[in-house]
Amino acid sequence: MNAPTLDARLEAVLSLICAESHADIGSDHAKLPIRLIREGRIGRGVIVELNPGPLALARRNVARARLEAVLEVRGGDGFGPLAPGEVESASVTGMGAGTVAGILSRAGERLPPALVLQPNDSPAPIRTWARANGYHLTAERLIPGHWPYPVLRLERAGGNDPAYAGLPLAAALRYGPHLLREGSTLLRRQVWDDVVRLTPLAAPGRTAQVELDTARAALDVLGETGR
Ligand SMILES: C[S@@+](CC[C@H](N)C(=O)[O-])C[C@H]1O[C@@H](n2cnc3c(N)ncnc32)[C@H](O)[C@@H]1O
Known part of the structure; x- marks a missing residue:
């Protein structure tokens, strides 16, 4: 697998990520982190998967792409397998907004300063979580697909989020x-x-x-x- 094709929603997610180290939570096929490495948008990645089938698929695809040295695959729930401060940014995509908000709420001090999120339904719970937890909404996209897919970039910042003014x-x-x-x-x-x-x-x-x-x-x- 050299440079996997992404659908439009994951292309939008990709375009909002640029960091030395990045974690993709709930990666499944691992196509997003493989493309992030291939395009030089990240230098090193951690892939987290909860379920055994997708975990095995991610491992297989990373091995096929010969990227084991820069993409580490870990089993576990949300940010649990990451150490605090280990990555500069993280993505959580292709899940319901309630599931994404739950993953963020359980992450505590493991949360990185930048997040790119693509929930499959209304992102209102994520925007509400961001306002209460010191993240500003710095970019948003709405991508056509089976339904309009929202993509959000959040960055840790103090004070009220000026986006809502x-x-x-x-x-x-x-x-x-x-x-x-x-x-x-x-x-x-x-x-x-x-x-x-x-x-x-x-x-x-x-x-x-x-x-x-x-x-x-x-x-x-x-x-x-x-x-
Ligand atoms: C629908 S897939 C989305 C895959 C990929 N992120 C995408 O957008 O195409 C959701 C994936 O998240 C994983 N997942 C769900 N809850 C998770 C959690 N709490 N921690 C890690 N992975 C999780 C599932 O096993 C599944 O592989």
Whole structure:
């Protein structure tokens, strides 16, 4: 395996990683860290896998790529197999946002100063976790695929995250502060899809009403009238 092909979402993840040392948590096929090494975006990597099948696949693919000297494969849960300060950045991709947020919450002092995350559903729990745990959202992408895949880069920093300044908080947590400012066609479609789905379900006191109000606040930021 020389330079494995990545789908568009992992290409976006790759483009947001540049570090001497990097950990890919829940790597499965190990294609992302292999490409990171091949392109010189990282000098050394640690691959962590919880489950035996994907762990064996990662080991096999790293061996086929003859990268055992620079990509170490470890079995374990989340950041557990890493020592504090061992890597400069880490990626967690292709899982539900709740699973990603759980992995981050359990990591404690093993968390590196930079994180690139690609949850498969709404990243609101991750944005909320970042605001409460001293990470700023420095870049976001929304990638077309089976559904719109969000990709987030977080960097450890003090004080309030300036990305949220001047935006309605619920809408920025749900749709992304950088993505709302950018206002891509894909994001607009996602917000309108939410409005169409939620409108028949919404009523005072219901969660759907809160979510609909959030979607309408996002439309206001996007300069579209959702009422
Ligand atoms: C759907 S795959 C995604 C693979 C790859 N990251 C991608 O984006 O294509 C999720 C992988 O995460 C692994 N995984 C799930 N929870 C994990 C955890 N707590 N720690 C490490 N690996 C985990 C699973 O075994 C599985 O291989």
